[in-house]
Amino acid sequence: MANTATTASPPVGRKGTGFAVVTHQTLRFIRRYPLGAVGAFFVLLLIAAAAVPWAFTPLESQDPLNQSIADRLQGPSTAHWFGTDELGRDLYSRIIYGARTSIVIGFGVVLIAKLLAVTFGTVSGYYGGKFDSLFQRIIDIGIAIPGLVFIIIVVQALATRLPSIGGLQPDILAIIISVAVLSSTSSSRTIRGVALSLREEQYVEAARALGARDRRIMTRHIVPNLTAVVIVAASLQVGGAVLLESSLSFLGYGVQPPAPSWGRMLNDARSQLTKAPHLAIFPGLAVFITVFSFNMLGDALRDKLDPRLRGSN
Amino acid sequence: MQKYILRRLLLMVPTMFGLTLLVFVMLRLLPGDIVTVIQGEFGSADKATRDAILKDFQLDEAVPIQYVKWVGRMVRFDLGKSLISGRSVQDELSTRVPVTLELGLLALLFNISVGIPIGILSAIRQNSAVDYAGRTLAVGLLAAPGFWIALIIISMAGRYFQWAVPSTTYVSLFEDPFRNLKLLLVPAMILGGAGSGGVMRFTRTAMLEVLRQDYIRTAWSKGLQERTVILRHALKNALIPVVTVIGLSIPGLVGGAVIIEQVYSIPGVGRYYLSAVNTHDLPIVQAVNVMTSLVVVFANLAVDITYSWLNPRIRYS
Numbered sequence A: 001m002a003n004t005a006t007t008a009s010p011p012v013g014r015k016g017t018g019f020a021v022v023t024h025q026t027l028r029f030i031r032r033y034p035l036g037a038v039g040a041f042f043v044l045l046l047i048a049a050a051a052v053p054w055a056f057t058p059l060e061s062q063d064p065l066n067q068s069i070a071d072r073l074q075g076p077s078t079a080h081w082f083g084t085d086e087l088g089r090d091l092y093s094r095i096i097y098g099a100r101t102s103i104v105i106g107f108g109v110v111l112i113a114k115l116l117a118v119t120f121g122t123v124s125g126y127y128g129g130k131f132d133s134l135f136q137r138i139i140d141i142g143i144a145i146p147g148l149v150f151i152i153i154v155v156q157a158l159a160t161r162l163p164s165i166g167g168l169q170p171d172i173l174a175i176i177i178s179v180a181v182l183s184s185t186s187s188s189r190t191i192r193g194v195a196l197s198l199r200e201e202q203y204v205e206a207a208r209a210l211g212a213r214d215r216r217i218m219t220r221h222i223v224p225n226l227t228a229v230v231i232v233a234a235s236l237q238v239g240g241a242v243l244l245e246s247s248l249s250f251l252g253y254g255v256q257p258p259a260p261s262w263g264r265m266l267n268d269a270r271s272q273l274t275k276a277p278h279l280a281i282f283p284g285l286a287v288f289i290t291v292f293s294f295n296m297l298g299d300a301l302r303d304k305l306d307p308r309l310r311g312s313n
Numbered sequence B: 001m002q003k004y005i006l007r008r009l010l011l012m013v014p015t016m017f018g019l020t021l022l023v024f025v026m027l028r029l030l031p032g033d034i035v036t037v038i039q040g041e042f043g044s045a046d047k048a049t050r051d052a053i054l055k056d057f058q059l060d061e062a063v064p065i066q067y068v069k070w071v072g073r074m075v076r077f078d079l080g081k082s083l084i085s086g087r088s089v090q091d092e093l094s095t096r097v098p099v100t101l102e103l104g105l106l107a108l109l110f111n112i113s114v115g116i117p118i119g120i121l122s123a124i125r126q127n128s129a130v131d132y133a134g135r136t137l138a139v140g141l142l143a144a145p146g147f148w149i150a151l152i153i154i155s156m157a158g159r160y161f162q163w164a165v166p167s168t169t170y171v172s173l174f175e176d177p178f179r180n181l182k183l184l185l186v187p188a189m190i191l192g193g194a195g196s197g198g199v200m201r202f203t204r205t206a207m208l209e210v211l212r213q214d215y216i217r218t219a220w221s222k223g224l225q226e227r228t229v230i231l232r233h234a235l236k237n238a239l240i241p242v243v244t245v246i247g248l249s250i251p252g253l254v255g256g257a258v259i260i261e262q263v264y265s266i267p268g269v270g271r272y273y274l275s276a277v278n279t280h281d282l283p284i285v286q287a288v289n290v291m292t293s294l295v296v297v298f299a300n301l302a303v304d305i306t307y308s309w310l311n312p313r314i315r316y317s
Helices: A002-007 A018-032 A034-051 A091-127 A129-144 A147-159 A170-199 A202-209 A214-251 A262-272 A278-305 B002-029 B034-042 B047-056 B063-074 B089-094 B097-124 B129-143 B146-161 B177-211 B214-221 B226-248 B250-263 B269-278 B282-310
Strands: none
Touching: A018 A034, A018 A278, A034 A091, A034 A278, A091 A129, A091 A170, A091 A214, A091 A262, A091 A278, A129 A170, A129 B002, A129 B282, A147 A170, A147 A214, A147 B002, A147 B250, A147 B269, A147 B282, A170 A214, A202 A214, A214 A262, A214 A278, A214 B250, A262 A278, A262 B146, A278 B129, A278 B146, B002 B063, B002 B282, B034 B047, B089 B097, B089 B269, B089 B282, B097 B129, B097 B177, B097 B226, B097 B250, B097 B269, B129 B177, B146 B177, B146 B250, B177 B226, B177 B250, B214 B226, B226 B250, B226 B282, B250 B269, B250 B282, B269 B282
C-alpha cells in the first residue's frame, strides 16, 4: 500500500498546472484576507448581476418594468422579495437591473481616471522642468474644485452635448467623463510623486546608460512599478465613484430614466417614507454593500500588493 | 515658513482664475438659460423679448467679455445681483452662509469627538471585541451614503414616534438655541458621521504606530498611569496624520451639506445653490462655486501649515 502511494502519479491538481495554481492562490487569499474575500465575492456577484440581470430574477413577478397599480407600495413578500414601488413595480428586480448602471459608472470612471493619471503623472514626474510646473498648476485647479457642487453643472452641460456611445445614455457618459477627469487630477499628483522617486532609482540610471530612450524607460521601468499603487487606489476609487453617482442621482442631476439607478430610487422613496420605508431601505442597502465590498477588496489588495502600507488605516 | 505661505497664496491666484473660467464656460453650456426659465412662468417670448431680457441681464455679450467684466467686479468684491430676486448676491448669501457654516462646524465637531475617542479605544485594546466593533463601525460609516441614513431615520421616526422633519424656520443659535439645534443637530450628526469613519481608522493606525515606539515604553516603565501615557505622550504624536484627514474631509463636507440640506429642507447655501442651478441664476451659482473652492483651497493650505507646525521635522521651503 505504502509503495503505491509513493509511486502513484500525483493528483491532477498538482502544483504547476495553471488551474491548480489559481485555485491554490485563491484559497490562500481567502484564508489570509477573509474580509477581502467576502468583498471580492460580492464584487463578482455584482458584475454577474450587471452582465446578466435576468439570471437573478427567476420569478415571473420579478419584472423591473411591469406596472401593476393594484400591487403598489406592498411590503416584502414571496412574490416581491423587496416589495413594490409607487407604480407597483417589483423593487428587487429594479435593484438587480440597477447594478449595471452602478458597475458601468464605477469601473468606467476608474478606468479612465487611472489611464489619465498614469499617463500624465508619469510624464510630468519623469521629465520635470517647465512642463511639470505648468502641468501641476492645471492639477491645482482640479484639486481646488469643490467636487459635488461643480459636477452638478458639468454633468448637465455635457449630457445634452454627448451622443450615446456603445448603448450608454449620454448622461451616464457625462457622469463617467466628468468624475473621471476630476478624480484623475489628485491621483496623477500621487503618481507623479512615485514617478519622481523612481526616476532616481539605479535601474533607471542603468537603463539610461545602456542608451534606452525616455519612452522605453517610462513604459518598461516606471509604469510597471506603479502597478501596486494603481490597483490598490483603483479598487478603493470604484466605491467612491458609486457613492458619488448615487448622490448625484439622488439629487436628480445624475442618471436619468429609463436607465435604473439606485440613487434615483432613493429619491423616489422620499415621498413615501412613512408609508413604505422598504423603498428607502433596499436601494440604499445595495449602494452600501457595493461600496463596502469594493473597500474591503481594496484593503486586502493593499495589504497583499503593497507591504509598505500594511496595516495603515 | 512665511515665504512658503506667501508662495502658496500667490499660487492661488492663477488657480482661482482657471477655476472661475471653467465654471463660467460650463454654465454657458447648460441646456436652456434664464429666458427659458422666465418663459416657463410667463408664457413664450418672441425673439425681440428674448434679446431684450438677455440684454437686460448683460448676457448678450460675448462670453470672454462677460468673464472679464465679472472678474473686474469680483476683485472689487461685487458679486452682482441675483437674476431671479434682483437682490445683491451678498444679501442673498448673508442669511444662508451662517446656516451652512453652523451645520458644517457642528458636523466637524461631531466627527472629531466621535472619531478620535473610538480610534484611540480601538488601538489601545487592539484585537479585542471593542476593537472589532470600532473597526466595523468605521468601515460601515465609510460605505453608507449619508442621505440613506437620513432617509431611514426620517422614515423610522415617522413610523414609530410620529416624528416629522421639523418645519420650523431657521433661527440663530444665539437667539433660540433649542429651536436651532432641533433643526440642525440630527443633520449635523449624519453629516459628521460620514467622515468620522475615516478619522477612526486613521487615529487607530497612527496610535498603534506611536504605541510601539521606545519613548512610550519608557513612559510605561516609569510607572506612569495608562491615562497619562495614552493622552499625554501617545496622542500628541498620533494626532499629526489625523489632522490631515480632518482637513481633507472638508471638501466632502461641502458636498455632503448640499445633500443633507436638501433632505432636511435646511435653508442653507447648498439648498439655495441647487435652486439657483435649476433657475439659471448664474451670479449665484458662480459666487457659490468661488466660495466653496476658496474653502477647499484654504483648508488644504491650513492642513499643510498645521502639519509642519505639529511636526517640526517637516520644513517647507
